[in-house]
Amino acid sequence: MRDAYVIGAGMTKFGELWSNSIRDMFVEAALKAIDDAGVDHIDSMYVGAMSSGLFVQQEHLGALMADYLGVVPMPATHVESACASGGVSFRQAFLEVASGASDIVLAGGVEKMTDGADVTDALATAADQEYEVYHGITFPGLYAIMARAHMQEFGTTREQLAAVAVKNHRNGSKNPNAQFRSEVTLEQVIRSTMVADPLRLLDCSPVSDGAAAVIVASEAVAKKLGKQRIRVAASAQASDTLALHSRKSLTTLNAVVAAAQKAYKMAGKKPSDIQIAEVHDCFTIAEVIVSEDLGFFEKGKGGEAAANGLTSLETGKIRVNTSGGLKSKGHPVGATGIAQIIELYEQLNGKAGARQVENARIGLAENMGGTGASCVIHILEAL
Amino acid sequence: MRDAYVIGAGMTKFGELWSNSIRDMFVEAALKAIDDAGVDHIDSMYVGAMSSGLFVQQEHLGALMADYLGVVPMPATHVESACASGGVSFRQAFLEVASGASDIVLAGGVEKMTDGADVTDALATAADQEYEVYHGITFPGLYAIMARAHMQEFGTTREQLAAVAVKNHRNGSKNPNAQFRSEVTLEQVIRSTMVADPLRLLDCSPVSDGAAAVIVASEAVAKKLGKQRIRVAASAQASDTLALHSRKSLTTLNAVVAAAQKAYKMAGKKPSDIQIAEVHDCFTIAEVIVSEDLGFFEKGKGGEAAANGLTSLETGKIRVNTSGGLKSKGHPVGATGIAQIIELYEQLNGKAGARQVENARIGLAENMGGTGASCVIHILEAL
Numbered sequence: 011m012r013d014a015y016v017i018g019a020g021m022t023k024f025g026e027l028w029s030n031s032i033r034d035m036f037v038e039a040a041l042k043a044i045d046d047a048g049v050d051h052i053d054s055m056y057v058g059a060m061s062s063g064l065f066v067q068q069e070h071l072g073a074l075m076a077d078y079l080g081v082v083p084m085p086a087t088h089v090e091s092a093c094a095s096g097g098v099s100f101r102q103a104f105l106e107v108a109s110g111a112s113d114i115v116l117a118g119g120v121e122k123m124t125d126g127a128d129v130t131d132a133l134a135t136a137a138d139q140e141y142e143v144y145h146g147i148t149f150p151g152l153y154a155i156m157a158r159a160h161m162q163e164f165g166t167t168r169e170q171l172a173a174v175a176v177k178n179h180r181n182g183s184k185n186p187n188a189q190f191r192s193e194v195t196l197e198q199v200i201r202s203t204m205v206a207d208p209l210r211l212l213d214c215s216p217v218s219d220g221a222a223a224v225i226v227a228s229e230a231v232a233k234k235l236g237k238q239r240i241r242v243a244a245s246a247q248a249s250d251t252l253a254l255h256s257r258k259s260l261t262t263l264n265a266v267v268a269a270a271q272k273a274y275k276m277a278g279k280k281p282s283d284i285q286i287a288e289v290h291d292c293f294t295i296a297e298v299i300v301s302e303d304l305g306f307f308e309k310g311k312g313g314e315a316a317a318n319g320l321t322s323l324e325t326g327k328i329r330v331n332t333s334g335g336l337k338s339k340g341h342p343v344g345a346t347g348i349a350q351i352i353e354l355y356e357q358l359n360g361k362a363g364a365r366q367v368e369n370a371r372i373g374l375a376e377n378m379g380g381t382g383a384s385c386v387i388h389i390l391e392a393l
Numbered sequence: 394m395r396d397a398y399v400i401g402a403g404m405t406k407f408g409e410l411w412s413n414s415i416r417d418m419f420v421e422a423a424l425k426a427i428d429d430a431g432v433d434h435i436d437s438m439y440v441g442a443m444s445s446g447l448f449v450q451q452e453h454l455g456a457l458m459a460d461y462l463g464v465v466p467m468p469a470t471h472v473e474s475a476c477a478s479g480g481v482s483f484r485q486a487f488l489e490v491a492s493g494a495s496d497i498v499l500a501g502g503v504e505k506m507t508d509g510a511d512v513t514d515a516l517a518t519a520a521d522q523e524y525e526v527y528h529g530i531t532f533p534g535l536y537a538i539m540a541r542a543h544m545q546e547f548g549t550t551r552e553q554l555a556a557v558a559v560k561n562h563r564n565g566s567k568n569p570n571a572q573f574r575s576e577v578t579l580e581q582v583i584r585s586t587m588v589a590d591p592l593r594l595l596d597c598s599p600v601s602d603g604a605a606a607v608i609v610a611s612e613a614v615a616k617k618l619g620k621q622r623i624r625v626a627a628s629a630q631a632s633d634t635l636a637l638h639s640r641k642s643l644t645t646l647n648a649v650v651a652a653a654q655k656a657y658k659m660a661g662k663k664p665s666d667i668q669i670a671e672v673h674d675c676f677t678i679a680e681v682i683v684s685e686d687l688g689f690f691e692k693g694k695g696g697e698a699a700a701n702g703l704t705s706l707e708t709g710k711i712r713v714n715t716s717g718g719l720k721s722k723g724h725p726v727g728a729t730g731i732a733q734i735i736e737l738y739e740q741l742n743g744k745a746g747a748r749q750v751e752n753a754r755i756g757l758a759e760n761m762g763g764t765g766a767s768c769v770i771h772i773l774e775a776l
Contacts, residue, residue, distance in 0.1 A: 011493045033524070054630075063446045067526070069518040070475040073766035076632040077639070083651035085630035086767070087481050088473040092453040098470050102485060109492030110394045135452040140414070143450070247437075247468035249459040256460070268466035383456035384469070 011108040015232035016390060017225050017372040018047025019352040024220035024340030025189040025299060031058075032066050032122035032259050035077045035221035039345075040118055043223035048235055052225070053112035055079075055086040058099030058119035059344035060379075062336050064132040066122050072087045075118070092136035092379030095119060096222065097247075097386030098348025099386040104245045104388075107196050113231045118223035118330035119349070121342035126166065131342070138253040150214060150293070152254050152381045153246040154206035157295035161208065163310065166298065168208055170313030173197035174294040175212050175337055177322050182334020184323075184364035187349075189218055189340030213294040218340035222348035224355065240358050243279070243372075244389040246272035252383045261310075263382035266303040270376075273387040274305075281305030284328055284389070288350035291335040297321075300376055301330060304387075323365060330359060332365045346385060347377035358392040394491040398615035399623045399773065400608050401430025402735040407603035407723030410570040413503040415442075416461045417450055418604035422728075423462050423501055424432070426606035431618055436495035438462075438469040441482030441502035442727035443762075447515040450507050458501070475519030475762030478502060479605065479730025480630075480769030485503065486609040487771075489626045496614045501606035502732075504725035512600050512618045516726070519763040521636040530603035533676070534596060535637050535764045537589035540678035542643035544591065546693065549681065551591055552698030555582035557677040558595050558720055560705050560745075565717020567706075567747035570732075572601055572723030573692060596677040601723035605731035607738065623741050626662070626755075627772040629655035635766045644693075646765035649686040656770040657688075664688030667711055667772070669756040671742050674718040680704075681757055684713060687770075706748060715740060730760035730769060741775040 015170020022303040030038075038058065041277050044052065056070045068074065072086035091098045092192045096119030103117035123129050134148045142152070176196055182188035194212055202212040232238040248268035251257055257264070274280055281304060289304070291297035296311035306328050307315045315321055321330035333339050333353035336346055353371035356362045364369075371392045403425020405418050413421075427435065436483065439456045455469035474481045477639055479502030486500035506512050517531045525535070543549045550624065565571040578596055585595040615621040631651035634640055640647070657663055664687060672687070674680035681695035689711050690698045698704055702715035716722050716736035719729055737743045737756035745753075754775045761768040 033523075061446045063444045063515070063518050065451075066522065067518050068475060069444050069447075070520075070763055070766060072474050072481075073632045073762060074521070074635045077636075077766070082633055083631040083648055086632050087485070090452060090473060091455050102470070104487075105485075105492050105494055108494065109488050111488055132446070133451050135446050137453075138457070139449065139451040140416075235736070239602075247470070248466040249456045249469050250465055251460045251461075252453065253459045257507065265466055268693040286574050289616045319425065344542040368395055379456060380453055383453060383460070 012110055013229045014104050014107040014226050014242045015238060016355050017227045017232050017235060017237040018117055019022050019224045019355045020045045020046055021187055021222035021349055021352055023187050023218050024342055025220045026124050027219040032062060032120055033074060035219060036075045036120040037078050039221035039223040040116055043116060043225050047225040049114055049225060052114045052116045054084060054106055054251050055116040056099040056102045057088045058095035059088060059121055060090055060092050060095050061135060066129045067124050091384045092315055093343045094347055094377045094379035094386050095344040095386045097377030098346060098390060100351055101245050101247055101386055105243050107226050107228050108111055113228045115226045116223055118189060119347055119350060120221035121344040123217045123342060124219050126198050128142060145251050150206035150209055153293040153295055154209045155254060156260050157208050160295060163261055165354055166313035169196060170317040171213060171294040172196045172290060173317040174297045175199045178291060178331050178337040180337040181323055181332050181365060182338025185334045185339055188334045188338050189216055190338045209293055215292045215336035215341040218338060218342040220342035220345045222345045224348060224351050239393055240355055241391050241393055242388060243391040244273040244277035246276060247386045250383045254381045261299060263299055263303050263381050265385035266300055269385045269387040270304050270354060273389055277389040279389060283372055284374045285370050286329045286332055286367050288333060288353050289330055289339050289376045290378045291331055292341060303372040304376060332367060350375035350377055354390045358390060395493055396612045396633045397487050397490040397609050397625045398621060399738050400610045400615050400618060400620040400737045401426045402607045404570055404605035404732055404735055405603050405724055406570045407601045409507050410602040415445060415503055416457060418598060418602060419458045419501055419503040420461050422604035422606040423499055426499060426608050430608040432497055432608060435497045435499045437467060437489055438499040439460055439482040439485045440471045441478035441730060442471060442504055443475050443478050444515050445475055448510045449508050463533055474767045475555045476726045477760045477762035477767045477769050478727040478728055480760030481544050483731060483734055483771060484628050484630055484769055487625050490609050490611050496611045498609045499606055500609055500731060502730055503604035504659060504727040506603050511518035524636050531619060533592055536676040536678055537592045538637060539643050540591050542571050543678060546644055549696035551583055552579060553700040554677040555579045555595060556700040557674060557680045558582045561674060561714050561718040563719040564706055564715050564748060565610055565721025566640055568717045568722055570712050571717045571721050573597055573721045574707040592668060592676055596722040598675045598719035601725040603648050603725035603728045605725060605728040605735055607731060607734050623738055624776055625771060625772050626774040627656040627660035630769045633766045635763060636762045644682060645687050646682055646764050648768035649683055652768045652770040653687050656772055660772040662772060668753050669712045669750050671716060672713055672759045673761045674714060675724060687759060731759035733760055737773045741773060
C-alpha cells in the first residue's frame with residue numbers, strides 16, 4: 011500500500027441551514043476543500059451520507075454531487091454506515107489512493123436532516139429494524155440503557171456525564187463552524203428536559219444540516235504541492251452486532267476495541283501517543299465509553315476522567331473533541347466523520363485558532379454507527 | 394496495484410421471495426459464495442443496495458449483514474449508486490484487494506423490493522428529486538424519452554426493441570435463478586400493456602427480491618486455493634449528469650462511453666475482444682443504447698443488431714445477457730451488478746449449463762444507475 015496524505019479540507023457551518031439543500035451544502039464543502047488543497051482536478055470522489063432517501067427522497071448521491079460539482083464523468087460513489095458514513099467515506103478514499111488506482115480523491119460527507127422527515131424514525135433505521143425498532147425503541151433509549159449499565163457497573167454519575175457536555179460546549183464555543191457556540195453549565199445539563207432516563211436534552215447531540223470534505227492524495231502529489239505534511243498513519247474499521255441486546259456487555263463497544271487495536275498496530279502507536287482525539291459523542295455516555303475503549307482510560311474511569319478535566323482543552327492529558335464534538339459542533343450524520351478529520355487536520359497544521367493544542371502532532375478520529383455496530387478509526391500524523 | 398481474482402460466487406433465486414427478509418437473502422448468497430470459494434474466513438465485505446431505507450426501513454446494512462453472517466468484528470460497508478450499487482460493491486472489493494489492504498473480500502448486493510414500499514417512488518430517488526421527480530416523471534417515462542429519441546434519430550423500430558425482450562427471455566428460460574423462465578414472442582411484447590409510450594410492460598425489467606455475492610481474492614490466495622483462473626482485467630467507473638434534460642444527447646450515455654474507454658485501456662482489450670457481455674437492460678432501449686456505447690455496434694445500429702440475432706446466444710457475434718438480463722432474470726437493484734459478475738464467472742468457468750457459450754474467455758459487465766448517471770464496467774478474463 012502507498013502512503014496517503016490529507017492535503018485540503020473544507021466544510022459548511024453546521025446547524026439548521028434552512029436555505030441550503032443537500033447538493034448546495036456538499037458542493038460548498040467540496041469546493042472549499044479543493045481550493046484549500048490547491049489542486050486543479052480530482053480523480054474520484056466518495057460521498058458519505060446515512061439516509062438521504064428518507065431525509066430528502068434522494069438516493070444516487072455520488073452521481074448527483076459529481077454533476078453539481080461539475081466533475082462529470084469522474085467516478086463518484088455514495089457510502090453508508092449510519093453515523094459512521096463520513097468515516098467510511100474517508101477510508102474508501104484512503105484505500106483508493108493507497109491502491110494506486112487514483113492520486114487525488116475527495117472524501118466528503120453530508121446530511122440534510124431538517125427538511126421535514128421524521129428524524130428520530132429515520133435515524134432508527136441504523137438500529138435493528140426487526141428486533142429493536144419494531145418493539146419501539148430508538149437511539150436515545152438505546153444509549154440510555156448503556157448509560158444505566160455503566161452507572162450500575164462502574165458508579166459513573168449523572169454529574170460525570172454532564173461534564174462531557176460542559177467541556178464540549180466550551181470547546182464548541184471556540185469553533186466558528188459549530189451549531190451551538192454557547193457554553194452550558196453542569197446545572198443546566200442535569201436540569202435540562204428528560205429525554206430517556208438518565209439522558210437529558212443536553213446529553214444529546216442535535217439534529218443538524220451540514221457537509222464536510224477533505225482531499226486525500228498520494229505522496230507524489232502531496233510533495234509536488236508542498237503539502238506532504240499530514241499523513242494518514244492508520245485506517246481501521248470494525249463491526250459489532252447491530253442489536254444492543256445481542257452483546258455480552260453493554261458497557262464495552264467491541265467494534266471500537268477491535269478497530270483501535272488495528273489502528274494502533276498500523277500506525278505503530280499506543281494510546282498514550284495520541285495527543286488529540288475526535289470521538290463520536292452522539293450522547294455524553296458515548297464519549298465516556300469510547301474514551302475507555304480507545305485505551306485512553308481504564309474501563310469504568312471515563313466519566314471520572316472527564317469530570318476531572320483529563321480530556322479538556324485546558325488541562326487534559328489527552329484533548330478529546332476540541333472541535334466541540336457532535337454535541338456542540340452539531341451532527342449532520344454523514345458529515346460527522348469527515349468533520350472529525352478536518353478538526354485533526356486543522357490542529358495538526360496549527361490552524362485551529364482559539365482551540366489550538368500546542369505542538370499537536372498525532373491525532374485520532376473515532377466515528378461510529380448505531381450503538382457502535384460499526385466503527386471507523388483513523389490516525390493522522392504531522393511529519 | 395495487485396492483481397485480483399474472482400474465486401467464488403453465490404446467489405439466491407431472483408423473484409418475489411415473500412418468505413425471505415433482506416438479511417436472509419444476503420446471508421444465503423454470501424454463504425454460497427464463501428462455500429464455493431472454499432475459504433475459511435473473509436477479511437472485509439461490501440454490501441451494495443440502493444434504498445433499503447425506503448424499501449424496508451433498514452439502513453446500516455454493512456453492520457447488519459456482518460452480524461447475521463457471523464463475521465463480526467470484520468469491517469463491512471454499504472455502498473450505493475442506485476441500480477449500479479452491485480457494480481460499485483464489486484469495484485470497492487477489487488480496490489481493497491488491489492491496494493493490499495485485504496486478501497479476501499466479499500462483494501455482495503441485495504434488494505428487498507416487495508415488502509410494501511411504493512417501488513416506483515423509491516426507485517425515482519435515483520433521478521433528480523428537485524428537477525425531474527418533483528415534476529412527476531419516474532423511470533419508465535425517462536427511458537421512454539430516450540427510446541423515442543433513438544427511434545427518431547436512427548429509425549429504431551418497435552419490433553427491434555421487442556427483439557431484445559424476446560432474446561433475454563429465451564436466455565432466461567435456461568437460467569434456474571431467473572425470475573421469469575418463460576419465453577415471450579415478439580407479438581406478445583408489442584401487444585403487452587402500455588407503460589410509457591413506446592415502452593410496454595414486456596420492455597421493462599420487473600420488481601424483484603434477491604441477493605448475490607462473489608469473493609475477490611489476491612493472487613497469492615487464489616493460487617493457494619488452486620483458483621487462479623478468473624482475473625479482474627479491468628474495473629472502471631464514470632458519472633454523468635443526474636438529470637436527463639441536462640445532457641447534449643438523449644441517445645448516447647456518456648458515463649458508459651467514458652467507463653468503457655477506461656476499462657478497455659486497463660484490460661488492453663477492444664470491443665471486438667469481448668465474447669460475452671452482461672449489460673444493464675432495465676428497459677429494452679437501455680440494452681440497445683449500451684450495446685452501441687460499449688462499441689459493440691455502430692451508434693444507431695443496436696436495435697437492428699438485436700433484431701438480426703447479432704447479440705443472441707445462438708447466432709451472436711457477441712452474446713449479450715446470456716443470463717436473461719435484468720429483463721428476465723429479475724432486477725433486485727442492489728444485487729444486479731453482482732449477478733452480472735456471477736454470470737461471467739460461470740460462463741468463463743464453463744459452468745453455465747444450457748446457457749454456456751463455447752470457449753468463453755473474456756467477458757464484460759456493464760451496470761448503471763438512474764438514466765446512466767453512474768456506470769461501472771468490469772472485464773473478467775479466464776487465464
